[in-house]
Amino acid sequence: MLLAIDCGNTNTVFSIWNGTQAIATWRTSTEWQRTADQYYVWLSSLMAFQKIDVVIDEVIVSSTVPRVVFNLRVLSDRYFNCRPLVVGKAGCALPQESRVDIGTTVGPDRLVNTAGAYDRHGGDLIVVDFGTATTFDVVASDGAYVGGVIAPGVNLSLEALHNAAAALPHVDISKPQSVVGTNTVACMQSGVFWGYIGLVREICARIKAERGVPMKVIATGGLAPLFQQSEALFDAFEEDLTMHGLIVIHRYNKEIA
Ligand SMILES: Nc1ncnc2c1ncn2[C@@H]1O[C@H](COP(=O)(O)OP(=O)(O)O)[C@@H](O)[C@H]1O
Ligand SMILES: CC(C)(COP(=O)(O)O)[C@@H](O)C(=O)NCCC(=O)O
Numbered sequence: 001m002l003l004a005i006d007c008g009n010t011n012t013v014f015s016i017w018n019g020t021q022a023i024a025t026w027r028t029s030t031e032w033q034r035t036a037d038q039y040y041v042w043l044s045s046l047m048a049f050q051k052i053d054v055v056i057d058e059v060i061v062s063s064t065v066p067r068v069v070f071n072l073r074v075l076s077d078r079y080f081n082c083r084p085l086v087v088g089k090a091g092c093a094l095p096q097e098s099r100v101d102i103g104t105t106v107g108p109d110r111l112v113n114t115a116g117a118y119d120r121h122g123g124d125l126i127v128v129d130f131g132t133a134t135t136f137d138v139v140a141s142d143g144a145y146v147g148g149v150i151a152p153g154v155n156l157s158l159e160a161l162h163n164a165a166a167a168l169p170h171v172d173i174s175k176p177q178s179v180v181g182t183n184t185v186a187c188m189q190s191g192v193f194w195g196y197i198g199l200v201r202e203i204c205a206r207i208k209a210e211r212g213v214p215m216k217v218i219a220t221g222g223l224a225p226l227f228q229q230s231e232a233l234f235d236a237f238e239e240d241l242t243m244h245g246l247i248v249i250h251r252y253n254k255e256i257a
């Protein structure tokens with residue numbers, strides 16, 4: 001069975017797949033120091049707890065944190081007796097090309113999102129991923145990744161305010177009652193929430209104008225629904241888009257092997 005690992009700068013998601021069916025998904029915080037043995041203790045105890053008695057013999061990894069990859073390779077080798085497919089590394093082919101400046105290393109999560117979204121929706125897409133950073137990935141009509149936008153993530157923006165200003169507290173994002181805040185927390189939430197609505201709308205509008213074709217906007221990441229409930233920003237929200245992309249890339253590599 002396949003273990004798919006999506007490592008972001010904040011969280012790492014592990015998912016076990018039987019063909020196209022996800023059997024279980026677990027999330028842990030991303031820490032580059034974590035060893036293969038630590039991953040295995042965590043993973044095997046969750047599998048035992050949920051009575052998932054399967055043999056993992058294939059692994060695919062996407063990691064925005066390069067230092068984590070070494071330990072995930074050791075995990076695959078030592079405990080699952082296989083060499084992992086690592087997106088963006090030699091030995092892992094991608095179903096679509098990436099048309100960016102020579103020498104640019106695109107974040108593997110963005111290539112994976114592109115593959116997942118193109119598989120489900122076809123071309124001419126904007127994929128918005130609300131992760132540590134908020135990324136906009138532009139997918140051409142033929143499925144190629146043709147560039148995008150990187151903006152500071154929602155929580156990163158709130159943390160930056162807290163870290164830089166002595167009197168600003170730590171605040172969780174939520175939709176404020178009104179735009180004009182009457183206390184510090186409400187003012188901060190308003191700035192980030194409504195600022196973000198504007199950011200997403202403006203960037204998508206400008207991408208569409210620049211490309212000159214109708215485009216669908218697909219959103220992923222835990223915070224996307226918060227913004228969608230307020231304004232119709234996206235054509236679709238798909239929580240599992242990155243995982244789906246990993247499955248698509250894994251399937252493609254098996255087909256061409
Ligand atoms: N459902 C959710 N509700 C609120 N915050 C969330 C949710 N999912 C993720 N987050 C927060 O959003 C930020 C990005 O998380 P995540 O999408 O896991 O990032 P990455 O993929 O970059 O590791 C983190 O600060 C995380 O705590
Ligand atoms: C932009 C990112 C930091 C987003 O990572 P994430 O928020 O998913 O942790 C990541 O895709 C990355 O490190 N990209 C490299 C540069 C690029 O994609 O052009």
Ligand SMILES: [K+]
Pocket residue numbers: 008109129131132242
């Ligand atoms: K991500």
